[in-house]
Amino acid sequence: MIKMSQAITSAVLVTTGLCFAGLSGGAALADSGSSVMTVEGSRPQITVVGEGSVSTTPDIMRLDTGVEVRRPTPGEAFTAARAAAADLTQALLAAGVAPKDLRTDELTLAPEYKDYPTISGYRATQGVEAVVRDLDKADDVVDAAAAAGEAVRFDGVTFEVSDNRVPLRLARDIAFRDAKSRATQYARLAGRGLGRVMEITEQNVTPPTPFVGFAAAVDRSSISPGRKNVSVSVRVVYELE
Structure with a gap:
């Protein structure tokens, strides 16, 4: 069974002559990642990093x-x-x-x-x-x-995990949605609308890390595979309107 979990990230918004520090939540909701908005001539852009993580069971x-x-x-x-x-x-x-x-x-x-x-x-x-x-x-x-x-x-x-392609695809979906959500929020805070995607770069992919050791399990089995997370970070550049 695959369980999806949305990563929570922070942002720093930078505009010409103006800087907004990212909001920080409680200790249990610490953010990571960054967002940068730049104005280059007549084509303002915002760059965000979204994160996605999917929990999967080794087989x-x-x-x-x-x-x-x-x-x-x-x-x-x-x-x-x-x-x-x-x-x-x-x-x-x-x-x-x-x-x-x-x-x-x-x-x-x-x-x-x-x-x-x-x-x-x-x-x-x-x-x-x-x-x-x-x-x-x-x-x-x-x-x-x-x-x-x-x-x-x-x-x-x-x-x-013998085949991590499915959880990786799901993690990418989550990471991209995360990036778009944060880009939309900070574009709105800057008084602009979110335009088309200019660039997408997959930055960090964390495959399921091996779990080592013996563990107690249910169903009278002495060995349990546990669960592992597949994580992806994606950098997306949006044009601003």
Whole structure:
């Protein structure tokens, strides 16, 4: 479900020989952004920055997991890590993760020291990233990985939005309406009417930022994707009448 929220912004209006400071609201309604009105010969213009934000629910989970083993020799450690990683991979496949959604993202082998330079053994790791595209299976995938052996390690999860085009379009709509609303208000305060759009520039686009970690959820699930905001800022230049 997509929930739209209108950004609240401030403005500074500048005209030839006249300056109006933007009005500020309460702490909970702090504004951001700016507006500038200029008179250039016979074509007065006003430049505004509108902001829009849309809340959306992630639909993909990236599980960052892997294996870690310690053995007396490098060969033993490396072999054991590869075997444990194979078991983990098979467990993830059995839980419904597609082969194309599994990726090795780490492979290390290093000595460990008791009293340097005396080596006490060797530590080997192999990381496995699993992309879970059906969040209803997220708990099953995590449980399957945890049951794959004592060498398994978890480094957390990241939730993402697979396609942010729809929320971005909605955020742009909100940002443009915000810009037009503020331009109309300040043109009126300056005693002018709002004319045609002269220029549109998309300034800042904030895609859904990944949400990392495990969280409590409803429906007896231990993992929740939460919600993320998609934000857009747009700079619009209007001609004034």
